[in-house]
Amino acid sequence: MSRNLAGGDVQYWESLAESIKKGSIRTSTNTNTQFEELIVKPSKAASTIGPVLIILDALDESGDPIERKEVLDLLSRGFSELPPNYRFLITSRPESDIVSWSEHPTILCKHMDDLDLDETTRDIQRYISSCVYHHYYQVVDTSDNGLYWRSALAKQAKGHFQWASTVCNYILGPTICQTEAVERAKDLVHGSPPTLYQLYYDVLMQQPEFSRQGFFLAFKIIMRILITMREPLSIYALQTFLQEDISYDVCSVIQPINALFPGASSNDPIRYLYASMIDFLTICFIEIVKDEQVKTVINPFTWILQIMVI
Template sequence: MVDVYSFTKDVKSLPSIERIEDIVSAIAKETARCALFIREYTAHVFAARVVGQITSEDAQTIQEFTDIFEKYKQSLDWALGVHVAVVVDDARHIAQLSLKVAKDTQATAQRLEQLEMLKNLNPVKLNSNRDGCLPADPQNIFWLYGVTGAGKSTIATSIYQTFDAMSLLGAALFFTCSNQESSPSSYPHVVDASIKDQFQRLLVEPLDRAKDHIHGPIVIILDALDECGDPEPRRRLISLISSRFATLPLLRILITSHPDLDIAAVFRDQSSIVKTPLDITKLLSLEDICLYLDTEMVHVRKIHFSWDLGPTWPGDAKITGLIECAAGLFIWASTATKYLQDAHDPSDALDHLLKKGSDLDALYAVALQSIKFWEDRTFAERAQACLAAVVLGKVPISDTTINALLGLDVKHSSAHVFFKLGCVLQWAPGKSARILHASFGDYLTDHKRCGQQPWFIDPALWGPQLARSCLRVLKMELCFNICRLKDSHISNIAVPDLADCIATYIPAHLSYSSCFWADHILSAEWDEAILADIENLMYNKFPFWLEILSILGNLGIGINVLRCVGEVAKQQNIALAEFLADAIKFMVAFAPAFIHSLPHLLNPVPETNTGTN
């Protein structure tokens, strides 16, 4: 294998060579098969084979791999010596990764050879009373989860094709909610037995009898598990997967799904399950979209050969435009390329596509409709409020911050909503909730696009409500000497461990409310309640609000807020407007001192005083 992969050190300097693409692809498959054989050889029956001799069956397998790699090396040498043409970029990635596998394989083989030699030295037998290593939990389940359209099923299909070609595929189930056969409740009819009985009789017992004749793992693919039937039978299947499949070391199970609450709750604490999100916001995902589009454009050019598009059509600028429109969603990119393939004039069609942009309204509607709780008025109202906080929030905020802003208790936490909205939001417990693409926020807040849906977010309604939430937090939590500072005569930058004090005494919801309460109302109509809350903040809590902005280093925000709110107040409350104008003059005049020692300016106190203002 090392000999075969020796060409990779020069691969960057090689031009694209079309002839070797199939050869390198075949080498990669044989490398995977060989790596699986070695892993099973060294792990599954390693102890027995160190003591004994290599079986004739193993020796034959090793010889077969040796012959195959020699054959491919000869083919590769011949192809490299013929001529240069196209496409080796994909193979380069495979080859570079496989070179590491080859080196690891060589090292493993050397260790096995050394163990075989040591066996002849008659070593002292191991003391059976000595403690061994702690047992490691097997990890034979891989859960890939992500939002609708991220490419989970595409990945599952590719893995299906790869392992099927290697004769290592045990089964592949691609669930769809519209297919009755996707329900676990239909399984027992096959053998008229419960799922647990089927598991024991159709998997555990046959695999136990065949384990000595199986080289390499058997791959099972369960795609779109969240679409597997009704909640109750699906719950039984998920429970069975999490509790029993780890006992089948010969199986490798790939599961894809949305991060639905019932699946996440069961899989979360299972050490046998490798949990990986398919994050479409990462650079690697965008690079994958780019690679996908580049590949698909080759097919578009071939289909529309009569248009003489040229070898680089449609050009880097328009490919970049497509990537921006796709925003990491493979479903968008796939639909776009199919549209171009079927178009009469691909260039005109591409221009139209780029002008139209990312039209995902139908996809968003389908994803939101898949949540079965919108008819529940209590859930719908809470979900709407939580979505408003995410979509209209000025910075990404966590579920705990949203709970505090909206006054939600543990029983009615926003986390319950976000778990159900996992198909359209990027979120993890305690982390910021984010929309995946700007078009989702545009969709939710556009009356023409979803005004009749229960998830519609009206900024004119929810903006003031969020402002009232912020003002309520400030009314309740702003106080004298918020950070419990011991000396009011030193500047903020001289306060020891100021960052720790902020983390301890200024929670995220208080920080957010202090900085952004005005942003939620400046473009909305003020009612009497909003005006009363602003008056209360300015007349009763103004020094404490300035103090917290000073500690956070955001006094500039305060000055801008006073100016903007003052302009609106001129139309409704002259006294408040005059107060705000005087406050601005005060802040501007003493801005440098504010930055260094706001408490001392507002309330000069003796050195012995332990308070600040």
């Protein structure tokens, strides 16, 4: 955050550099000290006159309620310590601790359910079109039919950007050609709109070897690590870590489902797409499994416990 703020202000950058010169701040894990030295002090030295907007996306995914308390307390204090031209735009799922925190009189809270659905749908359609454009460096299928499926997908999202984002990852995967992407989009449009969890399931079931006992065991071991590790690992690190525990190559398990795991198509750290993936993998996966071959592999009574134990 501090680096981004320093990018457009020389005075901020100089003040930040002075703070970094202190050896203690480079090794400190105290968030209060970091906030004071890397954000508050440089912001007071900044020459920016106009408004400065800081966007914090998915605050609910910053940790569990205990970990989030420190962040929420820090933000509450930060609102008053930062210059008056600084503003925060924060997005989050309505977790109870965040909802209570947002009731502070200095915070203006907007619920997605209160927004105009038609306007949100138009925003989602622009988002889908933008994803398509940036993926192929051109507008794909500009015919009336092409506009139709992008509009139809936006309506199926029902105002949920997370659903739209997952769909875009699903139809625009790094190994998906343009023709297949359009066909996937049309299949989604012509069928019953899947829920977010059903969409996760459909992506997983694209992997043809999922019903094999050895493959599913490898998948389950990898998921345990992705969920329980505090810091995400790359494919290379996972492969080194698990080379004696699974018979499948980590790439062959993860890369076909990279729509759910950003970083799976490169050597970047692998992360689950959203915090809702944890709920899906530990609770909801059993409830929506429909393939009898997969059912013979999954023990519904031990899955939830096993996936959380290394």
